[in-house]
Amino acid sequence: MAVAALSSSLLNFARSHIDWVLAAGAFVGTAVLTERKASFDSIDAYVMGQVARGVLHHGTPMVRLHLPAHQIREFHLGTYSKYGLGMSLLWVPFLALDEALGFSRPHLVALVGPLLLAATVLVMFSLAIRLGATRRQAAAITVAIAFCTFLFTYGKTYFSETAVALCIAVALLGLARLGTSVGWAAAVGGAVGLSVLFRTDSLLLVLIPVGVAMLALRPPIRHLAVAAAVAFPPLALWGWYNVARFGSVFSLGYKNDPGFTHSFVDGLIGLLVSPGKGIIWFAPVLILTLWSIRGAYRRWPILAVLAIVLICSRFLFYAAWWKWDGGLSFGPRFIVPALPAFVIPMTALVIERGRDPRFVRIGAGLAVIGAFMALLGAVSFGSWGTDVPAGSWRSNPIVIVVQKHVHL
Numbered sequence: 001m002a003v004a005a006l007s008s009s010l011l012n013f014a015r016s017h018i019d020w021v022l023a024a025g026a027f028v029g030t031a032v033l034t035e036r037k038a039s040f041d042s043i044d045a046y047v048m049g050q051v052a053r054g055v056l057h058h059g060t061p062m063v064r065l066h067l068p069a070h071q072i073r074e075f076h077l078g079t080y081s082k083y084g085l086g087m088s089l090l091w092v093p094f095l096a097l098d099e100a101l102g103f104s105r106p107h108l109v110a111l112v113g114p115l116l117l118a119a120t121v122l123v124m125f126s127l128a129i130r131l132g133a134t135r136r137q138a139a140a141i142t143v144a145i146a147f148c149t150f151l152f153t154y155g156k157t158y159f160s161e162t163a164v165a166l167c168i169a170v171a172l173l174g175l176a177r178l179g180t181s182v183g184w185a186a187a188v189g190g191a192v193g194l195s196v197l198f199r200t201d202s203l204l205l206v207l208i209p210v211g212v213a214m215l216a217l218r219p220p221i222r223h224l225a226v227a228a229a230v231a232f233p234p235l236a237l238w239g240w241y242n243v244a245r246f247g248s249v250f251s252l253g254y255k256n257d258p259g260f261t262h263s264f265v266d267g268l269i270g271l272l273v274s275p276g277k278g279i280i281w282f283a284p285v286l287i288l289t290l291w292s293i294r295g296a297y298r299r300w301p302i303l304a305v306l307a308i309v310l311i312c313s314r315f316l317f318y319a320a321w322w323k324w325d326g327g328l329s330f331g332p333r334f335i336v337p338a339l340p341a342f343v344i345p346m347t348a349l350v351i352e353r354g355r356d357p358r359f360v361r362i363g364a365g366l367a368v369i370g371a372f373m374a375l376l377g378a379v380s381f382g383s384w385g386t387d388v389p390a391g392s393w394r395s396n397p398i399v400i401v402v403q404k405h406v407h408l
Contacts, residue, residue, distance in 0.1 A: 082253030
């Protein structure tokens with residue numbers, strides 16, 4: 001009797017706090033996998049870690065890079081870090097705790113990614129609720145995007161894409177609640193400002209579209225002023241950091257990179273459908289949202305258009321980038337920040353088709369495939385680079401794992 005009563009109480013608690021249960025699951029799942037490495041496992045992470053140490057020990061992010069010449073050439077680096085300052089600043093308190101506890105490796109810094117993923121889960125759930133989903137529907141939507149796409153995989157990495165994904169989720173929730181409180185206007189401003197501090201591409205891919213959408217929603221002038229005031233400090237810090245490193249606000253540190261020299265058509269096809277990087281292989285459940293664009297626009301026209309812009313602009317922007325595939329990464333890394341935007345068409349889809357048994361079966365099947373791919377990436381994520389062209393069948397994660405662990 002006692003066991004049954006306890007089980008019933010736990011089940012009721014889980015049902016009434018399903019958002020926190022999902023967030024805890026996302027954190028624990030990725031944190032356990034992250035703890036297996038607890039080291040800066042990429043040149044990006046290593047450089048950002050050096051900047052974090054500079055801030056912690058010397059009070060400045062202006063850290064001169066001391067790397068072998070071949071790495072400087074391979075990654076097109078200069079005297080200072082070319083990466084955003086946001087992740088380094090986020091790591092500082094965790095790095096301080098690591099050192100205070102005597103850890104020789106960044107054990108606590110490694111938990112930042114899982115924390116960002118857990119926070120994104122909470123925000124996406126709240127956004128689905130705000131858009132009219134029931135708690136059960138919001139849970140299904142959140143699971144589909146957080147656990148059945150490569151967003152889960154990136155929760156265990158040091159890449160800044162997960163941080164920008166959280167910023168976009170917060171901005172969308174703030175816009176959905178705009179007008180209810182000036183605090184949500186502040187949340188939008190803070191989110192877009194921080195997104196630029198994490199990744200410079202957010203100037204074009206986040207700040208401008210979110211800013212236009214906010215103006216289209218016509219909030220009170222006071223709310224716009226608050227949003228601008230909150231966005232200003234991180235944007236000012238971003239500008240100062242560029243001037244300090246490169247001598248100009250708009251010198252972004254990528255002048256040594258080949259730039260937009262890749263075939264746009266090949267890159268776009270690669271990001272969409274190629275076996276090694278195509279989104280349809282790494283997040284097949286998102287394909288269903290193509291059937292809900294009209295429904296989303298009918299319900300929330302401005303948010304729906306914004307979601308489409310946030311998603312499509314990343315494909316269009318990075319298709320021609322020389323490293324369109326994201327380098328040594330799992331799936332289409334540059335698309336990760338836009339994944340929370342799928343909450344909007346996914347919510348319309350679930351509200352309109354959630355009682356259709358055929359839709360539920362198809363959605364569940366695609367979600368299972370995506371969850372398998374996400375878990376495969378999270379468990380085996382390391383150096384996913386190979387000596388074959390990015391996007392080919394031989395660069396597909398399943399093929400790589402088979403080649404590494406199965407001897408035929």
